[in-house]
Amino acid sequence: MAQQHPDVRHPGAPYADARPFDPGAPYADARPLDAGAPAPAPVLTAYLRAQGAEFLRALAAWAGGGPAQGGEADAAPVLRGTARRIGATLHTFHGAFDPAWSTGLRRELAWFSGTLAQERLHAATLRRLQAALQEPQGDLGTARAAALLERRLTLARGRAHSAVLEALGSARFHALADAVALLGGDVPLRGGAAVEPRDLASATEQQLADAVAALPAEPETGPCPVPPGDGDAAWHQVRSLLRLHRYALEALGLPVPSRLTAAARTLDRHRDAAEAASVAADAARTPRIAPATAYALGNLHAHQRHEALAARRAFHRTWQSVPRSRNTVTVP
Amino acid sequence: MAQQHPDVRHPGAPYADARPFDPGAPYADARPLDAGAPAPAPVLTAYLRAQGAEFLRALAAWAGGGPAQGGEADAAPVLRGTARRIGATLHTFHGAFDPAWSTGLRRELAWFSGTLAQERLHAATLRRLQAALQEPQGDLGTARAAALLERRLTLARGRAHSAVLEALGSARFHALADAVALLGGDVPLRGGAAVEPRDLASATEQQLADAVAALPAEPETGPCPVPPGDGDAAWHQVRSLLRLHRYALEALGLPVPSRLTAAARTLDRHRDAAEAASVAADAARTPRIAPATAYALGNLHAHQRHEALAARRAFHRTWQSVPRSRNTVTVP
Numbered sequence: 001m002a003q004q005h006p007d008v009r010h011p012g013a014p015y016a017d018a019r020p021f022d023p024g025a026p027y028a029d030a031r032p033l034d035a036g037a038p039a040p041a042p043v044l045t046a047y048l049r050a051q052g053a054e055f056l057r058a059l060a061a062w063a064g065g066g067p068a069q070g071g072e073a074d075a076a077p078v079l080r081g082t083a084r085r086i087g088a089t090l091h092t093f094h095g096a097f098d099p100a101w102s103t104g105l106r107r108e109l110a111w112f113s114g115t116l117a118q119e120r121l122h123a124a125t126l127r128r129l130q131a132a133l134q135e136p137q138g139d140l141g142t143a144r145a146a147a148l149l150e151r152r153l154t155l156a157r158g159r160a161h162s163a164v165l166e167a168l169g170s171a172r173f174h175a176l177a178d179a180v181a182l183l184g185g186d187v188p189l190r191g192g193a194a195v196e197p198r199d200l201a202s203a204t205e206q207q208l209a210d211a212v213a214a215l216p217a218e219p220e221t222g223p224c225p226v227p228p229g230d231g232d233a234a235w236h237q238v239r240s241l242l243r244l245h246r247y248a249l250e251a252l253g254l255p256v257p258s259r260l261t262a263a264a265r266t267l268d269r270h271r272d273a274a275e276a277a278s279v280a281a282d283a284a285r286t287p288r289i290a291p292a293t294a295y296a297l298g299n300l301h302a303h304q305r306h307e308a309l310a311a312r313r314a315f316h317r318t319w320q321s322v323p324r325s326r327n328t329v330t331v332p
Numbered sequence: 333m334a335q336q337h338p339d340v341r342h343p344g345a346p347y348a349d350a351r352p353f354d355p356g357a358p359y360a361d362a363r364p365l366d367a368g369a370p371a372p373a374p375v376l377t378a379y380l381r382a383q384g385a386e387f388l389r390a391l392a393a394w395a396g397g398g399p400a401q402g403g404e405a406d407a408a409p410v411l412r413g414t415a416r417r418i419g420a421t422l423h424t425f426h427g428a429f430d431p432a433w434s435t436g437l438r439r440e441l442a443w444f445s446g447t448l449a450q451e452r453l454h455a456a457t458l459r460r461l462q463a464a465l466q467e468p469q470g471d472l473g474t475a476r477a478a479a480l481l482e483r484r485l486t487l488a489r490g491r492a493h494s495a496v497l498e499a500l501g502s503a504r505f506h507a508l509a510d511a512v513a514l515l516g517g518d519v520p521l522r523g524g525a526a527v528e529p530r531d532l533a534s535a536t537e538q539q540l541a542d543a544v545a546a547l548p549a550e551p552e553t554g555p556c557p558v559p560p561g562d563g564d565a566a567w568h569q570v571r572s573l574l575r576l577h578r579y580a581l582e583a584l585g586l587p588v589p590s591r592l593t594a595a596a597r598t599l600d601r602h603r604d605a606a607e608a609a610s611v612a613a614d615a616a617r618t619p620r621i622a623p624a625t626a627y628a629l630g631n632l633h634a635h636q637r638h639e640a641l642a643a644r645r646a647f648h649r650t651w652q653s654v655p656r657s658r659n660t661v662t663v664p
Contacts, residue, residue: 298630
């Protein structure tokens with residue numbers, strides 16, 4: 001129904017037929033804490049350990065709490081956030097870890113956090129569209145459009161929730177949880193020459209800077225048509241890179257400047273508005289809807305596209321205020 | 333079909349049953365160039381004379397040129413502009429002229445310029461909506477919506493054009509043209525105490541400043557719904573007052589600051605976008621249209637409302653850069 005964003009992979013594909021990740025499999029190149037290995041980056045391994053512990057605590061809270069205690073609602077964002085942070089650290093500092101191990105674990109974390117994210121996205125889209133449609137519009141079509149969107153998104157969220165529960169009960173997830181538990185012990189490092197973590201983080205920062213520089217400038221005003229959604233992918237890519245950069249700073253124990261966090265929020269808003277616009281457009285293709293409903297959905301679509309445009313402008317303004325250096329991780 | 337704006341009065345109402353304006357009727361209080369009258373404002377009477385001459389030249393060009401020579405297309409904006417300037421001068425400097433004469437002439441000028449404006453507005457709206465719909469949208473509904481709007485607006489413009497031709501052939505218009513021709517002679521001034529034209533212009537400027545101060549601030553971004561058109565009237569009022577202020581400066585022989593002209597353009601854009609949005613909403617109420625057409629019209633409506641919002645923001649930015657003084661006409 002809704003378009004797939006790079007960071008929200010469908011739980012079923014392309015990892016559905018992947019063999020469960022075996023945390024105990026031997027790592028050809030790995031020499032955990034081998035005396036001859038390059039100096040490990042204790043700050044990175046400590047970060048992975050802390051995130052892994054947080055992940056396991058949230059998992060236990062979910063299992064113990066049940067929906068009535070709100071354990072699920074509290075635990076899901078923590079599981080998603082820690083899974084992303086571990087995955088991002090393995091990605092950015094790939095050169096510091098055993099490649100086969102980190103690639104495998106990263107793939108499984110992406111599968112699990114993507115499954116969780118899908119449910120959150122449907123819920124957030126429903127809230128956003130309901131807020132936009134709740135204002136008095138004096139139009140029967142608006143009430144019908146709200147009802148149509150609520151039906152569709154509630155259904156999608158229910159399906160996404162089932163997928164989360166199914167994932168949690170799977171052997172694949174149990175293997176993943178075991179692998180996360182092992183982060184509490186020795187982290188498999190890459191053999192060979194020493195890699196300076198800051199250089200690896202700099203590469204991500206540079207990728208981010210390049211991706212931002214390649215973004216088109218958004219016109220402030222003008223007789224432009226309703227902006228099409230074609231250009232969204234470049235923005236979603238910047239959002240992913242900015243997240244990687246923020247997590248890399250975190251992993252290195254560096255503070256994340258508040259302006260980076262603000263820039264990330266504008267990109268979240270862009271993603272949410274683009275998703276809401278796409279959902280409104282999809283709903284307008286429902287067979288046999290009344291013209292008034294379609295009209296209200298058209299209004300909603302254009303409004304959300306303008307919200308996305310406003311978020312892009314806000315990002316540019318925020319970004320221009322972010323001090324950055326090239327080829328070095330900015331120490332804020 | 334389209335909503336009536338304060339400055340675009342329907343040619344039929346409320347003046348339809350007005351008796352033709354008699355330029356030769358006696359003016360109870362008027363003492364034209366009476367030796368005992370207050371000093372006339374030569375600059376104002378010269379301005380009225382020049383605008384009147386321009387009006388008559390355009391009228392002759394229209395009568396002589398015919399549509400093939402483009403006489404009509406060239407003459408209509410001049411007729412509209414001069415009629416507005418004469419009317420605005422009579423309004424702002426009301427205290428300087430014979431009240432019965434100026435009220436009567438102003439009413440007739442408003443009727444005629446309003447009749448002309450209606451046709452221009454339909455043509456401008458059609459151009460604006462066609463431009464918005466011409467961009468590739470990849471949607472069958474867009475093509476159908478464009479065809480529907482073109483049919484409706486072409487019809488409305490045709491009706492407005494007939495109204496203009498009917499007006500031009502009427503006894504009412506001939507009386508008006510005679511009254512404008514009399515501006516070349518003596519302008520009936522008000523008897524009694526002297527009135528300083530600058531004080532009268534200051535009153536208009538103050539009204540404008542108050543109306544601008546009463547405008548709500550427009551949010552830059554945020555999860556607002558599609559902005560409703562309810563607040564448009566206050567903006568159209570500011571547009572009318574700004575026009576009065578610009579014409580008052582002109583009439584006094586003072587230069588009009590370019591930033592005032594720029595502010596006026598943002599309000600023209602606001603009016604045009606609000607009108608286009610209203611036309612799109614009206615078209616969506618056409619019986620038996622396809623949902624895809626209604627969806628495209630909804631998009632168009634919301635887009636034009638956002639254009640109106642952008643124009644409001646642009647006005648606020650431009651206005652903040654306009655230097656103004658209180659209680660005196662700003663000498664730029």
